[in-house]
Amino acid sequence: MPPSxxxxxxxxxxxxxxxxxxxNDEPIFGPLDFVLRAGEVVLIEGxxxxxxxxxxxxxxxxxxxxxGEIRLDGEPLTLARLSPRVALLSHHTGLKHELSAIENxxxxxxxxxxxxxxxxxSALGGVGLEGYADVAVRQLSAGQKKRVALARVLLAPVGLxxxxxxxxxxxxxxxxxxxxxxxxxxxxxxxxxxxxxGAYAYTSGTPRKVALRASSPAQAGEAKT
Amino acid sequence: MRPGxxxxxxxxxxxxxxxxxxRRRGDALNPILFxxxxxxxxxxxxxxxxxxxxxxxxxxxxxALLLAGLLALDTLFRGDYEDGSLEQLVLSPHPLSxxxxxxxxxxxxxxxxxxxxxxxxxxxxxxxxxEVRGVLVLALLLATxxxxxxxxxxxxxxxxMHRSGMLLALLVLPLYVPVxxxxxxxxxxxxxxxxxxxxxxxxxxxxxxALVLAPLACAAALRISLS
Numbered sequence: 001m002p003p004s005x006x007x008x009x010x011x012x013x014x015x016x017x018x019x020x021x022x023x024n025d026e027p028i029f030g031p032l033d034f035v036l037r038a039g040e041v042v043l044i045e046g047x048x049x050x051x052x053x054x055x056x057x058x059x060x061x062x063x064x065x066x067x068g069e070i071r072l073d074g075e076p077l078t079l080a081r082l083s084p085r086v087a088l089l090s091h092h093t094g095l096k097h098e099l100s101a102i103e104n105x106x107x108x109x110x111x112x113x114x115x116x117x118x119x120x121x122s123a124l125g126g127v128g129l130e131g132y133a134d135v136a137v138r139q140l141s142a143g144q145k146k147r148v149a150l151a152r153v154l155l156a157p158v159g160l161x162x163x164x165x166x167x168x169x170x171x172x173x174x175x176x177x178x179x180x181x182x183x184x185x186x187x188x189x190x191x192x193x194x195x196x197x198g199a200y201a202y203t204s205g206t207p208r209k210v211a212l213r214a215s216s217p218a219q220a221g222e223a224k225t
Numbered sequence: 226m227r228p229g230x231x232x233x234x235x236x237x238x239x240x241x242x243x244x245x246x247x248r249r250r251g252d253a254l255n256p257i258l259f260x261x262x263x264x265x266x267x268x269x270x271x272x273x274x275x276x277x278x279x280x281x282x283x284x285x286x287x288x289a290l291l292l293a294g295l296l297a298l299d300t301l302f303r304g305d306y307e308d309g310s311l312e313q314l315v316l317s318p319h320p321l322s323x324x325x326x327x328x329x330x331x332x333x334x335x336x337x338x339x340x341x342x343x344x345x346x347x348x349x350x351x352x353x354x355x356e357v358r359g360v361l362v363l364a365l366l367l368a369t370x371x372x373x374x375x376x377x378x379x380x381x382x383x384x385x386m387h388r389s390g391m392l393l394a395l396l397v398l399p400l401y402v403p404v405x406x407x408x409x410x411x412x413x414x415x416x417x418x419x420x421x422x423x424x425x426x427x428x429x430x431x432x433x434x435a436l437v438l439a440p441l442a443c444a445a446a447l448r449i450s451l452s
Contacts, residue, residue, distance in 0.1 A: 060316060063452045084318040092309025096241070098248040103241070110237020111317045 013038050013160055013191045014059065018068035021051065021058050028054050031068055034210050036193060038159070039186045044195045046212030052195035053091065055212065056162045059193065060088040087112070087156040089163045093149035097138040101129060101148045104137060108152045115157045123155040124148070128177055142169040147177070154181060161185060161192035231319045235327045238314075242331040245304075252300075256293040256336055257343055263289040264347045275352045282351035283361050283412030289347065290340045290365065291372060291401055295394060297336040298376040301328065302384045302447070311384075315451060322440035325447070329377045329440070337369035360415040360425075367428040368408040374432075374439035375400050381446035404428065 020030030
């Protein structure tokens, strides 16, 4: 399936309508409308505090939206339906520092299952960390930790990736790696939502963007295609 | 694409948590040392008369173990919350309550069970009569899982707060009171030569109830803490 980012005939993996979230009556983002189709990579743009991470947490099902609805494969979202389809990479990488990279991935594979044809060692190879399997995560650099976390996402048998700042802490090679992973994922029919505050470089095609603004109800976030 | 089975997920979680405890095995000694010191404080404060110590022995051991367990409680979800693996647990396709039950079981095995093992020794320090020793261990075997389960719900509620230690204690201790009354009550009944089965059965009944309900409450509380 060739990745053509503007095709509208594919089924909508994820659809948000009038999605808004407030914390203690203070609006964080929205209302927001967008559609994510298979084979698409969508970039969520916004300044610090615009609610990018919160949006991803809402879309992952960790937070309930204040208003609006999220549809997953055309049906309303529930955590039970959602969790087998989504991999979330958040600021906290979810890695245990006392365990080695491979032990962390084995645990992730046990918890979430693993993608067909993928195993913890091959996922680690996929992020360029061959030879680091038995190194404790504590001893890895911030960028390498990020790569292990990306390997966890790569390993998960899901179609939808929600990546919060996947480029943070990465060197140039790492940025290229993330782009390659995203491209491959889109090519095999997956989709990804990634956040960035600008200093990013997703080079494959022009990704669609969803702009988030630090919102008051008057200046709501808007969706551009 | 294949999501793993629920039993595989539980096994992965149990083996990960056991590995983590093993890697930090120095920390595992702390509750034991704490209980030992608390028990040693009583003869220092009350004087060494065996008759007096014998009377309070079972109760003191019970309270010492309860407090040691309380100190260890905070570690149940703290690490997982801070490094984000709790999020991953919530997002896994398996029932959260079952995964949490596994976590609580590992926590009990690694913090409470060693305490129960040294309980007879602690009793010996306070001249606990030999015939009460068995009842004490039995009561602890029933009471400590109950304490872990009740405590886990409270930890799940407070894990999102910074410096929740004192709040946790204030939340948990009142809930521990009935467990303490029945557990220590069984011991003092045995010591007085009275039937002690009834309080133990009450503990067992409460344990069964908590085994079913606490993981569910824990899962609900964690979802609140994470939002």
